[in-house]
Amino acid sequence: MGGDHGPSVVLPGLAKVLERRADVQFVLFGRSDAVVPILETLPRLKAASTFHHCEVSVRMDDKPSQALRHGRRDSSMWKAIEAVKNGDADVCVSAGNTGALMAMAKVCLKTLGPIERPAIAAIWPTIKSECIVLDVGATIGGDAQQLVDFAILGSAMAHAVFQLERPKVGLLNVGVEEIKGQEQVKDAGQMLRDAGLDSMDYTGFVEGDDIGKGTVDVVVTEGFSGNIALKTAEGTAKLIAEYLRDAMSRTLMAKIGYLFARSAFSRLREKLDVRKVNGGVFLGLSGLVVKSHGGTDAEGIAAAVELGYDMVRRRLLDTIRADLDRYHARPQIQAEPAAAAAAAGQ
Amino acid sequence: MGGDHGPSVVLPGLAKVLERRADVQFVLFGRSDAVVPILETLPRLKAASTFHHCEVSVRMDDKPSQALRHGRRDSSMWKAIEAVKNGDADVCVSAGNTGALMAMAKVCLKTLGPIERPAIAAIWPTIKSECIVLDVGATIGGDAQQLVDFAILGSAMAHAVFQLERPKVGLLNVGVEEIKGQEQVKDAGQMLRDAGLDSMDYTGFVEGDDIGKGTVDVVVTEGFSGNIALKTAEGTAKLIAEYLRDAMSRTLMAKIGYLFARSAFSRLREKLDVRKVNGGVFLGLSGLVVKSHGGTDAEGIAAAVELGYDMVRRRLLDTIRADLDRYHARPQIQAEPAAAAAAAGQ
Numbered sequence: 114m115g116g117d118h119g120p121s122v123v124l125p126g127l128a129k130v131l132e133r134r135a136d137v138q139f140v141l142f143g144r145s146d147a148v149v150p151i152l153e154t155l156p157r158l159k160a161a162s163t164f165h166h167c168e169v170s171v172r173m174d175d176k177p178s179q180a181l182r183h184g185r186r187d188s189s190m191w192k193a194i195e196a197v198k199n200g201d202a203d204v205c206v207s208a209g210n211t212g213a214l215m216a217m218a219k220v221c222l223k224t225l226g227p228i229e230r231p232a233i234a235a236i237w238p239t240i241k242s243e244c245i246v247l248d249v250g251a252t253i254g255g256d257a258q259q260l261v262d263f264a265i266l267g268s269a270m271a272h273a274v275f276q277l278e279r280p281k282v283g284l285l286n287v288g289v290e291e292i293k294g295q296e297q298v299k300d301a302g303q304m305l306r307d308a309g310l311d312s313m314d315y316t317g318f319v320e321g322d323d324i325g326k327g328t329v330d331v332v333v334t335e336g337f338s339g340n341i342a343l344k345t346a347e348g349t350a351k352l353i354a355e356y357l358r359d360a361m362s363r364t365l366m367a368k369i370g371y372l373f374a375r376s377a378f379s380r381l382r383e384k385l386d387v388r389k390v391n392g393g394v395f396l397g398l399s400g401l402v403v404k405s406h407g408g409t410d411a412e413g414i415a416a417a418v419e420l421g422y423d424m425v426r427r428r429l430l431d432t433i434r435a436d437l438d439r440y441h442a443r444p445q446i447q448a449e450p451a452a453a454a455a456a457a458g459q
Numbered sequence: 460m461g462g463d464h465g466p467s468v469v470l471p472g473l474a475k476v477l478e479r480r481a482d483v484q485f486v487l488f489g490r491s492d493a494v495v496p497i498l499e500t501l502p503r504l505k506a507a508s509t510f511h512h513c514e515v516s517v518r519m520d521d522k523p524s525q526a527l528r529h530g531r532r533d534s535s536m537w538k539a540i541e542a543v544k545n546g547d548a549d550v551c552v553s554a555g556n557t558g559a560l561m562a563m564a565k566v567c568l569k570t571l572g573p574i575e576r577p578a579i580a581a582i583w584p585t586i587k588s589e590c591i592v593l594d595v596g597a598t599i600g601g602d603a604q605q606l607v608d609f610a611i612l613g614s615a616m617a618h619a620v621f622q623l624e625r626p627k628v629g630l631l632n633v634g635v636e637e638i639k640g641q642e643q644v645k646d647a648g649q650m651l652r653d654a655g656l657d658s659m660d661y662t663g664f665v666e667g668d669d670i671g672k673g674t675v676d677v678v679v680t681e682g683f684s685g686n687i688a689l690k691t692a693e694g695t696a697k698l699i700a701e702y703l704r705d706a707m708s709r710t711l712m713a714k715i716g717y718l719f720a721r722s723a724f725s726r727l728r729e730k731l732d733v734r735k736v737n738g739g740v741f742l743g744l745s746g747l748v749v750k751s752h753g754g755t756d757a758e759g760i761a762a763a764v765e766l767g768y769d770m771v772r773r774r775l776l777d778t779i780r781a782d783l784d785r786y787h788a789r790p791q792i793q794a795e796p797a798a799a800a801a802a803a804g805q
Contacts, residue, residue, distance in 0.1 A: 322690040
């Protein structure tokens with residue numbers, strides 16, 4: 114039911130996934146009057162889906178606290194998250210209200226054992242390929258331990274999504290002042306160096322311009338600066354696109370040049386296509402949740418669902434549990450992995 | 460002596476300023492063996508300049524504390540700042556080590572009366588025109604009062620540089636979480652609303668993508684997130700330029716298109732030319748200091764100097780003193796402006 118266009122965009126998006134991931138199965142939650150008529154026009158999708166009518170749907174402008182209060186357990190959003198908790202689904206994907214989705218996911222799925230606060234991870238285009246940035250908005254502030262946990266979560270995701278054995282991880286910091294950066298960032302750096310984890314290659318501090326350069330595979334920061342970085346990058350991309358459009362339409366010569374180079378511009382547009390990297394991944398919970406951009410189209414929805422699908426196939430949650438166990442059991446006596454995983458999953 | 464290329468770029472930059480601001484006069488500090496030979500080739504510049512030989516120069520990789528310790532009062536950087544303090548110069552411009560420059564400026568010039576920590580303000584291109592973002596790296600963290608002070612400093616600079624009567628001011632924040640954003644940002648917003656200052660139009664919170672949109676004339680934040688935003692925007696611009704270059708050189712048609720649209724591409728390059736908006740302005744000190752990018756060319760140096768020149772001409776420091784007085788004297792009995800300004804200048 115979520116996003117700017119609801120089922121009219123979400124369902125065609127799922128139909129696209131089905132063309133590319135033939136074994137996928139969908140459990141759909143929403144109002145039947147909105148979903149069923151469209152589902153009827155997509156027979157292949159209908160055959161691969163189970164539909165559950167939900168009277169209530171969370172609105173895009175509901176406050177998270179409202180979404181939690183008013184009949185929350187009847188809403189399509191809650192039911193979709195609950196399906197992950199109950200094992201009826203492997204991953205929940207929503208294009209709805211981010212704050213409500215995160216609040217419900219925290220209440221329903223709970224955080225993994227040692228994790229205090231979950232993070233939202235974004236996939237970011239770089240000159241080399243792509244990187245993961247987290248947290249981009251679930252937290253404000255956070256201590257060194259939290260940043261270390263984010264590094265573990267992010268490197269596990271890079272392992273699953275980019276199929277890297279030992280992803281390069283950097284802590285986002287600033288380089289201007291004498292005492293460079295925040296205390297907690299420095300402490301987190303020391304902790305990661307001391308831990309010497311097999312699962313990641315901690316390379317030290319990175320600055321804002323390193324994100325787009327692709328200096329590392331995973332950029333770790335707390336949610337305030339991470340969200341500002343993400344939105345600033347989006348704003349900068351729009352600014353440059355606007356400049357380019359303006360420059361290309363200003364003279365006849367430029368317009369002719371544009372015609373010749375049209376395929377090159379399509380290529381550029383494709384490279385910068387945010388739909389391809391659509392999907393904020395909620396990490397640190399005992400189940401997987403992917404938040405799609407609300408304003409995206411069917412292709413964007415498909416990308417978010419496929420991201421979820423691929424993370425499930427590559428057993429992201431198992432990797433996260435094992436990496437967290439290994440880190441947090443480190444100073445003490447090594448806990449029995451199976452028991453720790455079960456405790457973490459509670 | 461500062462920057463990647465020293466006097467070989469700085470002096471030609473000053474010569475450019477002289478062509479455009481005929482009444483400017485320069486007080487130059489540096490090693491005579493590096494400066495004098497180049498100055499001899501620029502007779503007009505030589506005639507408009509006073510040169511002071513300084514044996515010591517701060518290195519680009521000196522730590523600020525080192526720069527303050529070792530013979531600091533003999534260095535060209537210190538002497539240039541001191542010239543502002545002594546009234547021998549109206550503004551100090553340096554392409555040198557930012558951390559050392561800020562540390563020396565704080566020690567030599569001191570902060571203005573009620574200001575606890577100075578900020579670095581950057582001019583940022585927007586879809587509409589330009590805006591000012593501060594702090595981009597002088598501080599880490601900061602309380603609500605500090606953000607309010609930054610708002611006053613930034614709006615005074617927008618008044619001087621953009622010649623706006625009542626600049627629009629926004630506080631940088633995030634919009635994802637229930638309890639939106641940092642406590643200190645919320646408190647600062649309340650304080651600015653309560654103050655109802657004539658000198659600015661406080662419009663509320665803005666997010667990262669609002670910077671490039673030009674939603675406001677002044678974006679206020681503490682230096683950690685401000686520096687990350689600035690560097691992330693730089694990185695994104697480089698990323699897109701790289702994509703564009705790649706797309707335009709990939710096929711014959713694209714190359715032909717590029718030839719036709721060459722002037723449009725020059726126009727774009729000009730729009731994105733960081734040299735034009737070169738210059739971080741140190742605000743909150745009892746004198747003006749402009750930090751030029753170290754890697755810039757003569758045109759960039761000229762832009763930084765002209766920014767300083769224009770701020771002096773438009774009496775930025777007087778505006779800042781008056782605005783700070785008005786704000787800080789607000790709850791108490793109105794202080795005598797002249798006396799307060801004198802006290803602030805100590």
